Amino acid sequence: MPENTPSASASPSGAPNRAADAALLAAARGGDAARVRAALADGARTEVRDGHRRTPLLLAVTGDHVAAATVLVEAGADPDALDDRHDTPFLVTGVTGSVAMLDALLPAHPDTTITNRYGGVSVIPASERGHADYVEAVLARTDVDVNHVNDLGWTALLEAVVLGDGGPAHQRVVRSLLAHGADVNLPDRSGVTPLRHAVDRGQYEVADQLRAAGGR
Incomplete structure (x- = not known):
């Protein structure tokens, strides 16, 4: 041709x-x-x-x-x-x-800095949903900001607690977030820390993880 x-x-x-x-x-x-x-x-x-x-x-x-x-x-x-x-x-x-x-x-x-309609990066909805394998992978393989704060005033760690169920999957998510530098004491807009949220929700295993990481 x-x-x-x-x-x-x-x-x-x-x-x-x-x-x-x-x-x-x-x-x-x-x-x-x-x-x-x-x-x-x-x-x-x-x-x-x-x-x-x-x-x-x-x-x-x-x-x-x-x-x-x-x-x-x-x-x-x-x-x-x-x-x-x-x-x-x-x-x-x-x-x-x-x-x-x-x-x-x-x-x-x-x-990894582009945000969704809630102002969140990919690790935030993944943490909320308990996608433990994904959370570990995206934190290990990309430069996504583990402490990014969305438009609701929540980090991935806060969403894992506030919107999670405290079960094994969310415990793994919390463990990965902390291991990759999540600020254990970064509070929500009302000044409530992840540990306080975990205690209030009866998420005792998650609360123990947060205390071990210096949570207050």
């Missing part, structure tokens, strides 16, 4: 291939890595958006479709693309707690 001849996937004017874009969004949402690759080969744009401004990568991450996400990252997809809820692919890993997806996104060098 002569160098300047348009490919079958693009119009002579260079307009986007809408069919390929739609196929890519559907394939990413469904986790079909082979169809993702085919849509990209047909000229689909890696940063095409759906009706909620979600990119193919964000759709793949939301469904924890690691193979599809890996294809998109290899194609240069942006891990920091914001949707209409102020989520990014990287931020969503903190919600799903998927370590495999975290690892899939790290080669794209995500910005």
